[in-house]
Amino acid sequence: DIQLTQSPASLSASPDEIVTITCQASQDIGSSLLWYQQKAGKSPQLLIYSATILADGVPSRFSGSRFGTQYSLKISRLQVEDIGTYYCLQVSSSPLTFGSGTKLEIK
């Protein structure tokens, strides 16, 4: 199975700060990585697919990047409504696997 090592497990940042979350894949998955945001009591919302493509309706302050097998989600200017848990998901090969999640809090 492909392992996704996600970091950090949690972070606290102030509004307008830049926040970066990373996922390291255990092998080459190309661009087959997605990012999700999950708010408390809600289902996950797709933010980024194909590693770098912004999903419909997602604010432009979210962006995804890839460097080899390391993938990053960046929030350029953190907003209060960005609180939640973020997950990466690889869809390169079965079984599909998720990162362990990053809990984002606002200072």
Added chain:
Amino acid sequence: EVQLQESGPGLVKPSQSLSLTCSVTGYSITSNYWGWIRKFPGNKMEWMGYISYSGNTNYNPSLKSRISITRDTSKNQFFLQLNSVTTEDTATYYCARNARGFDYWGQGVMVTVSS
């Protein structure tokens, strides 16, 4: 608009079967892929499997022979059955459409396995 809604019992006894239904509106399940994902207490997420537009299935090997995903195209529903459940299967279960990744999700149903 694509909408998914899970339904099923919230409490299942150990060794019994867990059965959930995902009802889809606004899109035909004869297109794309349709999956089940669960989130455990403590936030770990697990992909369980999917059924394709043609009815083919693909399951997470971690669930071995316990899982079955089927569908009823006349009702635009697909189903999850997980056999021989234990307390380790306590989780929130989601159904989702898999187009460019899982782009539409149900609201989730919490299932507790307890005697």
